[in-house]
Amino acid sequence: MSVGRRSSATERLSVLVAVLSVPAFTGMWELVARSGIVNTVLFPPPSTVAVAVLEWIRSGQFFADLMASLARVAAGFAIGAAGGIVLGILTGRFRLVSSLLSPLFHILRPIPPIAFVPIVILWFGLSETGKLFLVVWGVFFTVWLATHIGVQKVDRGLIRAAQMLGTPQPQMLSEIVLLGALPYITVGLRTAVSISFYTLVAAELAGAFAGIVYRIEIAQQNMQTGQVMGGLAALGLLSFVADRSFAILAERAVWWR
Amino acid sequence: MTPSLLRPDQPLRLVDTYPPSAAARQAIIRVEDLSIVFDAPSGQVIAVDRVSLAVAQGEFVSIVGPSGCGKSTLLNAMAGLERPFGGQVLMAGEAMRKPRPEIGMVFQQPHLFPWKSVRRNIAHGPRALGKPKAEALRIADGLIEMIGLTRFASAYPHTLSGGMQQRVAIARALANQPSVLLMDEPFGALDAQTRAVMQDNLLELRERINATIVFVTHDIDEAILLSDRVLIMSAGPGRILRDLQVSLPRPRTSAIVAEAAYLALKRDCLDLIRSEGRRAFEQMEIKT
Numbered sequence: 113m114s115v116g117r118r119s120s121a122t123e124r125l126s127v128l129v130a131v132l133s134v135p136a137f138t139g140m141w142e143l144v145a146r147s148g149i150v151n152t153v154l155f156p157p158p159s160t161v162a163v164a165v166l167e168w169i170r171s172g173q174f175f176a177d178l179m180a181s182l183a184r185v186a187a188g189f190a191i192g193a194a195g196g197i198v199l200g201i202l203t204g205r206f207r208l209v210s211s212l213l214s215p216l217f218h219i220l221r222p223i224p225p226i227a228f229v230p231i232v233i234l235w236f237g238l239s240e241t242g243k244l245f246l247v248v249w250g251v252f253f254t255v256w257l258a259t260h261i262g263v264q265k266v267d268r269g270l271i272r273a274a275q276m277l278g279t280p281q282p283q284m285l286s287e288i289v290l291l292g293a294l295p296y297i298t299v300g301l302r303t304a305v306s307i308s309f310y311t312l313v314a315a316e317l318a319g320a321f322a323g324i325v326y327r328i329e330i331a332q333q334n335m336q337t338g339q340v341m342g343g344l345a346a347l348g349l350l351s352f353v354a355d356r357s358f359a360i361l362a363e364r365a366v367w368w369r
Numbered sequence: 370m371t372p373s374l375l376r377p378d379q380p381l382r383l384v385d386t387y388p389p390s391a392a393a394r395q396a397i398i399r400v401e402d403l404s405i406v407f408d409a410p411s412g413q414v415i416a417v418d419r420v421s422l423a424v425a426q427g428e429f430v431s432i433v434g435p436s437g438c439g440k441s442t443l444l445n446a447m448a449g450l451e452r453p454f455g456g457q458v459l460m461a462g463e464a465m466r467k468p469r470p471e472i473g474m475v476f477q478q479p480h481l482f483p484w485k486s487v488r489r490n491i492a493h494g495p496r497a498l499g500k501p502k503a504e505a506l507r508i509a510d511g512l513i514e515m516i517g518l519t520r521f522a523s524a525y526p527h528t529l530s531g532g533m534q535q536r537v538a539i540a541r542a543l544a545n546q547p548s549v550l551l552m553d554e555p556f557g558a559l560d561a562q563t564r565a566v567m568q569d570n571l572l573e574l575r576e577r578i579n580a581t582i583v584f585v586t587h588d589i590d591e592a593i594l595l596s597d598r599v600l601i602m603s604a605g606p607g608r609i610l611r612d613l614q615v616s617l618p619r620p621r622t623s624a625i626v627a628e629a630a631y632l633a634l635k636r637d638c639l640d641l642i643r644s645e646g647r648r649a650f651e652q653m654e655i656k657t
């Protein structure tokens with residue numbers, strides 16, 4: 113009895129602490145920034161950041177930046193994920209395709225996508241294609257590997273049962289193998305969501321004309337530290353929302369559980 | 370007292386008929402000198418060792434043998450799922466190299482598609498063979514009724530008990546109306562009552578669809594009750610030890626197991642299996 117009561121009291125306290133955690137740190141940040149022990153140009157208080165963000169939104173630039181970044185991430189993710197799933201199914205299912213492609217993919221995969229920025233600039237200049245390329249590159253290998261492994265882990269009994277029932281090859285790949293590997297694929301896709309944001313940063317830092325990271329860089333050049341921090345917060349919030357919504361989506365994707 | 374199915378003028382015969390030369394001529398399944406070898410970490414394992422057998426059109430043949438003797442492997446080879454190391458499997462005169470939809474298989478595990486409801490699992494085969502959706506679902510609904518799972522038609526496999534899953538697996542195999550049905554301990558996971566009902570269903574079904582059935586089981590009662598012939602396999606490496614004709618009149622029901630003549634047949638089978646089982650166990654002891 114008393115143990116139960118004590119643990120529920122501890123629980124209530126920890127909920128309270130969790131709710132107050134962010135406001136408390138923000139308040140402390142505000143106090144420290146205003147106390148005069150730090151340079152407010154380099155370390156502005158949250159109120160300054162909030163004003164910068166409000167101005168960013170009011171000017172209409174925020175929406176344009178958001179859309180530019182979102183479009184890059186979404187398109188890159190879609191193309192990279194689709195390619196990763198299709199090739200992952202083929203290399204996972206067919207030995208010959210795997211022998212052909214897997215060695216190449218395993219060599220290319222560990223190279224951090226950011227390292228490709230110089231060559232992407234040589235190839236594509238500052239065009240959107242180059243940015244798309246970076247995001248696709250980052251997403252593709254993660255999704256490919258997860259799919260490849262997932263396909264090899266598909267219950268052999270399911271494949272044999274499907275074979276016995278006369279399942280044609282296209283249906284075998286697009287239904288039995290794909291859905292059999294889906295739990296693995298969704299894990300890969302979720303990792304790829306955060307990777308697509310990492311590569312977005314590299315892509316926009318390399319030179320862009322709009323975008324959240326581009327805005328951060330411009331603000332840095334103008335010493336608008338409040339705007340830089342606001343940009344970081346926006347980026348953090350965006351990738352957090354993307355990750356959470358993907359997690360919810362992924363749970364629905366494996367609908368039979 | 371249930372009336373006797375055995376008439377006194379029909380004596381029980383226990384005949385060793387291998388090689389079944391008469392049956393072989395009209396055989397739909399012919400296994401010729403079949404060997405299956407697996408590569409295991411500890412070296413090569415001979416799962417099936419030069420097995421030959423023939424099953425006539427419409428015949429019901431059971432395979433009985435100690436655990437690990439290669440029954441599942443033999444059945445998989447008949448299904449075209451296992452590549453022969455030596456010899457071959459002929460189905461209607463054609464060598465089995467890959468699975469064919471006219472040969473149905475019920476595996477030892479249900480292997481239902483987890484993302485499909487009971488109804489869609491059963492409809493999978495007809496759909497895969499190009500039947501329209503409505504027709505496939507109609508076939509499925511009829512079979513769901515037969516296995517007594519109408520209430521669970523839209524349930525997903527993981528919400529069913531092991532026995533219910535196995536009934537769905539049987540219905541799924543029947544949906545393609547196979548001419549040959551291979552069944553690997555299909556009733557192993559069922560309780561005694563459901564098992565008896567399913568056995569009667571299978572006997573009745575067989576009269577209706579006239580399928581050739583090869584049936585693996587551990588249960589000698591079940592083997593004698595259902596079969597025209599019982600093949601007894603030796604302990605691994607798997608070979609066929611005896612080929613016993615079950616000359617009990619049909620139609621049979623589960624009541625048959627109380628007959629004296631039946632019991633004599635069963636005792637003979639059990640003696641054979643018991644000595645083989647002991648040998649298998651001793652072999653395992655020596656190996657490890």
Ligand SMILES: Nc1ncnc2c1ncn2[C@@H]1O[C@H](COP(=O)(O)OP(=O)(O)OP(=O)(O)O)[C@@H](O)[C@H]1O
Pocket residue numbers: 407408409414415416435436437438439440441442443477605
């Ligand atoms: N995929 C495999 N790889 C390696 N060895 C295998 C494989 N499948 C089966 N074996 C071996 O082949 C032998 C026969 O196995 P099988 O499953 O056919 O036995 P079984 O008679 O069906 O047994 P049970 O009655 O327990 O189901 C066993 O020794 C087993 O270890």
Ligand SMILES: [Mg+2]
Pocket residue numbers: 440441442477553
């Ligand atoms: Mg088995």
